[in-house]
Amino acid sequence: MAKVKSKYVCQSCGYETAGYLGKCPECGSWGTFVEETDIPVIKDVQIPDNCPPMKLNEIEMNSEIRMSTNISEFDRVLGSGIVQGSLILIAGDPGIGKSTILLQTSGELCKNNKKVLYVSAEESAGQIKLRAERLGVKSDNLYIYPQTNLELIKKHIEEMKPDLVIVDSIQAVYTSAIQSSAGSVSQIRECCNTLMQIAKTQNISIIVIGHVTKEGNIAGPKVLEHMVDTVIQFEGDKYKSYRILRSIKNRFGNTSEVGIFEMGSKGLTEVINPSELFLKEYNQTQTPGSTIIVTSEGTRPLLVEIQALVGTTPYPAPRRVANGVDTGRVLQILAVLEKRIGLNLSKQDVYVNVIGGIDVNEPAADLGIALAIVTCVRDVVFDSHTAIVGEIGLSGEIRAVNHIERRITEAQKLGFKRIIIPAANEIQENIEGIEVIKVKKILEAITRGVKGNYDN
Ligand code: TYD
Numbered sequence: 001m002a003k004v005k006s007k008y009v010c011q012s013c014g015y016e017t018a019g020y021l022g023k024c025p026e027c028g029s030w031g032t033f034v035e036e037t038d039i040p041v042i043k044d045v046q047i048p049d050n051c052p053p054m055k056l057n058e059i060e061m062n063s064e065i066r067m068s069t070n071i072s073e074f075d076r077v078l079g080s081g082i083v084q085g086s087l088i089l090i091a092g093d094p095g096i097g098k099s100t101i102l103l104q105t106s107g108e109l110c111k112n113n114k115k116v117l118y119v120s121a122e123e124s125a126g127q128i129k130l131r132a133e134r135l136g137v138k139s140d141n142l143y144i145y146p147q148t149n150l151e152l153i154k155k156h157i158e159e160m161k162p163d164l165v166i167v168d169s170i171q172a173v174y175t176s177a178i179q180s181s182a183g184s185v186s187q188i189r190e191c192c193n194t195l196m197q198i199a200k201t202q203n204i205s206i207i208v209i210g211h212v213t214k215e216g217n218i219a220g221p222k223v224l225e226h227m228v229d230t231v232i233q234f235e236g237d238k239y240k241s242y243r244i245l246r247s248i249k250n251r252f253g254n255t256s257e258v259g260i261f262e263m264g265s266k267g268l269t270e271v272i273n274p275s276e277l278f279l280k281e282y283n284q285t286q287t288p289g290s291t292i293i294v295t296s297e298g299t300r301p302l303l304v305e306i307q308a309l310v311g312t313t314p315y316p317a318p319r320r321v322a323n324g325v326d327t328g329r330v331l332q333i334l335a336v337l338e339k340r341i342g343l344n345l346s347k348q349d350v351y352v353n354v355i356g357g358i359d360v361n362e363p364a365a366d367l368g369i370a371l372a373i374v375t376c377v378r379d380v381v382f383d384s385h386t387a388i389v390g391e392i393g394l395s396g397e398i399r400a401v402n403h404i405e406r407r408i409t410e411a412q413k414l415g416f417k418r419i420i421i422p423a424a425n426e427i428q429e430n431i432e433g434i435e436v437i438k439v440k441k442i443l444e445a446i447t448r449g450v451k452g453n454y455d456n
């Protein structure tokens with residue numbers, strides 16, 4: 001009998017060693033090594049050679065290569081539908097709504113006469129039925145299969161030949177070829193490999209669900225991201241109703257698109273005008289320390305409110321807390337404000353928050369953040385009908401941002417009367433109904449947008 005080898009595998013990054021280690025030399029995590037056993041690979045097996053090299057010009061394209069999900073926000077993130085024979089990973093926190101959106105998607109695909117196999121490795125058939133009733137999903141083309149064993153799943157996929165297979169979740173399925181427990185890195189890697197082979201050889205699209213660990217990594221983790229064709233992150237605050245689908249890797253489309261949904265009593269519904277959602281609680285009779293920026297999520301402009309709070313610190317070292325924006329970016333903006341417009345913040349705590357729980361990760365938000373801080377420090381109000389975009393350079397200059405026309409149009413659509421933009425931005429077409437104010441320096445933006453006298 002072949003000797004069974006044992007090894008220790010870091011559950012965070014997949015690094016392997018022969019003996020136990022406290023700290024992973026690869027990713028630096030502590031206490032993540034788990035013993036796993038491998039059955040040695042039998043060499044010299046006959047690999048079927050059924051796909052010889054061929055000329056690019058001679059490859060025939062199947063006309064129906066993409067399946068629409070009937071959910072336009074989801075289609076957009078996927079790059080206009082699910083590509084036949086692709087393996088897609090949907091990753092997100094537990095309870096964010098992954099099973100919900102995929103059951104809804106299954107229902108929609110079945111309406112288009114597609115056959116869907118929903119493998120539920122975590123919930124019983126009865127539980128899926130309950131959710132389906134709540135979502136109003138019913139179809140003769142939708143098969144629910146509560147199973148955790150990959151060999152059985154494979155057998156049924158081969159027999160059924162569905163158009164789409166959903167595996168909920170990859171952490172709960174196991175293959176008998178490996179002895180380690182379900183959810184370990186080896187199991188996940190092996191199961192994903194098998195699913196990839198099924199997808200490619202039989203031209204069946206497969207969506208796998210993956211849970212995210214506490215630290216925000218896809219559990220099981222980078223190995224999975226490398227193997228699949230598309231990685232879609234399902235984000236959002238569990239305590240807020242909206243959810244964002246973001247593609248972070250896509251072999252068949254671009255990765256700049258996002259899809260926005262709202263979770264309600266009948267599952268997830270698409271949000272057609274997201275800016276309205278984020279500005280729902282925006283108070284027109286503003287308080288100091290609040291500004292509206294136009295950020296760009298993918299190619300889509302979004303209006304969000306930035307709030308800042310600045311106060312004298314009781315601590316020896318002042319605190320800088322940023323929610324929804326990068327703390328490093330806020331520190332840089334504070335440094336520029338101190339140096340270029342003489343705002344003294346060395347004894348002040350600074351808190352910056354993006355309302356709505358969304359993450360804003362682009363430099364175009366700089367000016368909005370800076371003005372929120374400035375208005376809070378000086379106790380003045382920023383005009384509530386003026387939106388702001390602009391990146392701040394280290395010498396206090398306002399630098400150009402991308403997609404400027406789209407941002408201006410979005411602000412105008414939402415009823416803003418004015419928008420402050422970088423002077424360096426060229427505008428090709430004139431946008432009616434909104435005054436565009438071009439600025440070169442932070443101080444200019446302050447004097448144009450602050451109500452009343454700004455005393456420097
Ligand atoms: P679920 O899809 O089970 O999450 P995941 O598969 O990512 O773990 O969604 C769970 C949450 O969604 C749960 O907190 C209840 C909520 N939910 C609704 O608010 N409305 C609904 O119609 C459904 C089905 C779920």
Ligand code: MG
Pocket residue numbers: 098099100122168
């Ligand atoms: Mg689930």
